[in-house]
Each structure stands twice: as C-alpha cells, then as structure tokens.
Amino acid sequence: MVFISWNVNGLRACLKKGFTDFYQAYAPDFLCLQETKMEQGQADVPLGDGVLEYWNSAEKKGYSGTAVFTPHAPIDTAYGMDIDMHDHEGRLITLEYEKFYLVCCYTPNAQDGLKRLDYRMEWEDDLREYLMSLDRTKPVIYCGDLNVAHEEIDLKNPKANRGNAGFSDQEREKMTALLSSGFTDTFRHLYPDVTGAYSWWSYRFNARKNNAGWRIDYFIVSDRLRDKILRAEILSDIEGSDHCPVLLELDI
Numbered sequence: 001m002v003f004i005s006w007n008v009n010g011l012r013a014c015l016k017k018g019f020t021d022f023y024q025a026y027a028p029d030f031l032c033l034q035e036t037k038m039e040q041g042q043a044d045v046p047l048g049d050g051v052l053e054y055w056n057s058a059e060k061k062g063y064s065g066t067a068v069f070t071p072h073a074p075i076d077t078a079y080g081m082d083i084d085m086h087d088h089e090g091r092l093i094t095l096e097y098e099k100f101y102l103v104c105c106y107t108p109n110a111q112d113g114l115k116r117l118d119y120r121m122e123w124e125d126d127l128r129e130y131l132m133s134l135d136r137t138k139p140v141i142y143c144g145d146l147n148v149a150h151e152e153i154d155l156k157n158p159k160a161n162r163g164n165a166g167f168s169d170q171e172r173e174k175m176t177a178l179l180s181s182g183f184t185d186t187f188r189h190l191y192p193d194v195t196g197a198y199s200w201w202s203y204r205f206n207a208r209k210n211n212a213g214w215r216i217d218y219f220i221v222s223d224r225l226r227d228k229i230l231r232a233e234i235l236s237d238i239e240g241s242d243h244c245p246v247l248l249e250l251d252i
Contacts, residue, residue, distance in 0.1 A: 001252055002026070004235075005104070005143040005217060006245035007034040007200070011067070012043045017240035023047055028247070029072060032093075034106035034145040036065035045069075056080070058090040065090040066104050066144070072097065081130040086123060094134070099252055100225075101134045105144035110165040117170060124174035132181055139222035141250070142183070145200075145243060146218050150175045150185070153195055154215040166216060178220070186219045186232040186248055197234050200243045208242075219248035228252050 004026060008014040011033060023031060040055040050071045056079045058064040074095040080087030093104045105127070110117045134140050148171040152158035161167045179185060191197065198213025207213060219232060231249035238244050 001029040001250050003030045003032070003102070003141060003143065003219065003248045003250070004028040004245050005032040005034070005145075005219060005248075006238075007106070007145040007217060007241060007243035009035050009241040009243065010037040011045070012038055014240045015043060015045065019240055020046060022238055022240070022245070023069075026247075029070060030095075030102060031069040032102070032104035032143050033067045033069075034065075034104070036067050036090075037062050038065065040067075054093055054095065056090040056093045059088050063089070064106060066093050066106050068093050068095060068102070068104050070095070074102075081126060083126055086126060092127075100139045100141055101137075103131065103134070103140060103142045103144075105142065105146065107145065107147040109147050110168060110171060112165065114163075114165060114168060117165075117168065121170060121174065124171075124178075128174070128178050128181060131178070131183070135182060135222050139225045140183070141222075141225070141248070142220045143218060143246070143248070145216060146175070146220075147216055148172060148175050149214045149216055150179075150188075153193075154198075156196075156198070156212040156214070166214065182223050183220050184223050184226045184229075186221055186229050187215070187234065187246070189226060189229060190232050198236070199234050199246055203242055217243055217246045219246060221248075221250075225250060225252070 039057040054068045056066045076096040078094040091106045095102045110120045149155040199217035201208035201213040228251045233247040235245045
C-alpha cells in the first residue's frame with residue numbers, strides 16, 4: 001500500500017497548482033492532507049469515482065484543517081483525540097482498518113518567540129498517549145506535518161535555528177519521547193545518514209532553490225511495522241505548496 005502525506009498550505013490554492021495531476025500520477029491508496037484551510041464542499045476536488053473523503057476542519061475559517069482521500073472504506077473514523085482543548089482546530093483524523101490505524105496530523109506550531117510552546121507540550125503528551133493507546137490494539141501509521149525537525153541532520157541551518165519554533169530543545173525531546181515509546185521514523189530508518197533531505201522551505205530568501213529547508217513532514221509507524229517498510233521518500237520535485245509530499249510504501 002502507498003501512503004502520501006502533504007501539507008498543501010491551502011487546498012484551494014493547491015488545486016490551481018497541479019494538485020489533481022499529482023494525485024492522478026501517484027494514485028496512492030491514502031492521501032493525507034494538512035493545512036487544508038477549507039471545509040468540505042468549498043471547492044470541487046475531482047479525484048475520480050470511488051474516492052472517499054474524510055475532513056476535519058477548524059472552527060476558525062480558513063485555518064488549519066486536515067483531510068484524507070482514499071478508495072478504502074474504514075471500519076471506523078475519529079476526529080480529534082476526544083480532548084476538548086485539542087479538538088477545535090481540525091488537526092487530527094484517525095481511520096481504523098483491519099490491520100492498522102491511520103492517523104493524519106497537523107501539529108500545532110509553537111509560533112514566534114515560542115509563545116504557544118506550553119500548549120504544544122500538552123498536545124505532544126496527549127497525542128503520544130493517544131497513539132500508544134491505539135498501538136495497544138493494532139499497529140499505527142502516523143503521518144503529517146509534525147512541525148519539528150528532530151535532529152540537526154533534519155534542517156539546513158541547525159545552529160542558527162536552535163531554540164526557534166520547530167527546533168527548540170523541548171519539541172525535539174517530545175519527538176524523541178514518541179520514538180522511544182514504540183515508534184519508528186520511517187525515512188530515518190531507511191536513510192539514517194542522508195543529508196539535504198527536506199520537506200519544507202520558507203518562501204523567503206530563495207530557500208527552496210537553495211535547498212535551505214527543514215524535514216518536518218513524517219511517516220512514523222509502530223515498531224512492529226518496521227520490517228514492512230518498502231519505500232520512504234520525500235517528493236521534493238513536487239511543487240504547489242511550501243511543503244512537498246512525503247511517501248511511504250508498506251507491505252501490509
């Protein structure tokens with residue numbers, strides 16, 4: 001099965017930049033989107049017959065939001081993690097299947113000056129507990145824009161960015177805690193030493209042209225799926241957003 005995750009930074013805008021052609025070219029089993037910035041029905045998303053749509057939109061218009069597109073009907077669906085303080089921004093969708101849970105996530109940004117860091121820490125702890133509770137039932141495939149570059153290898157300029165949102169010690173430690181709780185970063189599992197592999201670039205300073213980026217988009221799986229990983233790729237040639245899609249293929 002092929003899974004793709006992409007922060008589209010506004011799906012309506014991305015639809016005008018080749019989104020449909022991208023979907024048809026890759027035809028993934030699951031396409032997980034973050035930062036849709038819309039509600040279902042606000043734009044036509046012509047992905048073909050038989051493609052099911054699952055949306056979790058923020059209460060605030062034009063903000064945040066997640067969606068999953070798939071031809072595979074789930075056993076069950078959940079939106080959010082059933083914790084009120086986390087469930088108003090459309091950040092989480094869980095689809096249950098016979099052999100796994102698929103969790104699409106758009107992690108809150110700690111923001112400039114780390115002014116939302118305290119909330120981010122609460123989110124991380126609650127999200128980790130949520131994933132671990134799912135994992136006790138069946139394996140988890142967790143993906144999305146997780147808004148953290150875990151290690152120095154995961155961004156172009158680690159020294160200059162240390163302490164900034166997405167590369168604070170606190171956020172990095174929460175990713176370490178998650179991976180220490182029975183989960184695997186699929187890309188780093190296959191490519192532990194690869195440098196220059198990024199999924200987000202600022203729109204400023206010709207960052208994408210110069211590949212001055214960050215790897216903040218992930219597929220993370222339960223450790224017991226580690227031997228099922230066939231491919232983990234960053235599709236850096238795909239444009240249409242300040243993020244590029246990331247891909248995972250599992251033998252599942």
